[in-house]
Amino acid sequence: AIRAGTALVLACRAKRQYDDVVMDASAKLLKVVPEIYTIWNFRREALGPVIEAGGEAGKAAAAGELALTQACLMENPKSYSTWHHRKWVVAKGGVDLDAELALVTKALSQDARNFHAWNYRQFVVRRMGRPLEQELAYSEDCVAANFSNYSAWHYRTILLHRLHCAGGAAGEGEAP
Secondary structure, X not given: OHHHHHHHHHHHHHOOOOOHHHHHHHHHHHHHOOOOHHHHHHHHHHHHHHHHHOHHHHHHHHHHHHHHHHHHHHHOOOOHHHHHHHHHHHHOOOOOHHHHHHHHHHHHXXXXXOHHHHHHHHHHHHHHOOOHHHHHHHHHXXXXXXXXXXXXXXXXXXXXXXXXXXXXXXXXXXOO
């Protein structure tokens, strides 16, 4: 079934056929096997122009992709491809960053050592322009909850360096 679904999506990709049937098939396939990055690429090719155009259709497409990635992350919270796709959607703009921060905070409360979630949190925080001091307080709370949380300690060292050694602001492409 996975081979047949992948073959269908790839055949439609070659024809640049992005109808509802193949989009639904690709979503179902990703919910089972979210690591098939070619299927995510297909969805980016299909939905990129729609999301970039904005309007109601763009918002609906972005919301649909966020819902799909959330469903995939519920099954596999450490899926590289799924986190990457979610970052792509958010980077297109028009997404509620407070909701994204809440989602990743919840993900980290369930698995405090999920480095994908920590990376995504840094991405969202950068986009929000969230003060480094607030993130430092968050990392301190994480350490207080679990002193052995190496990920929170690591994040804290990044934040302290940014606050005290690098002028206090996260640069583009850097961790907050």
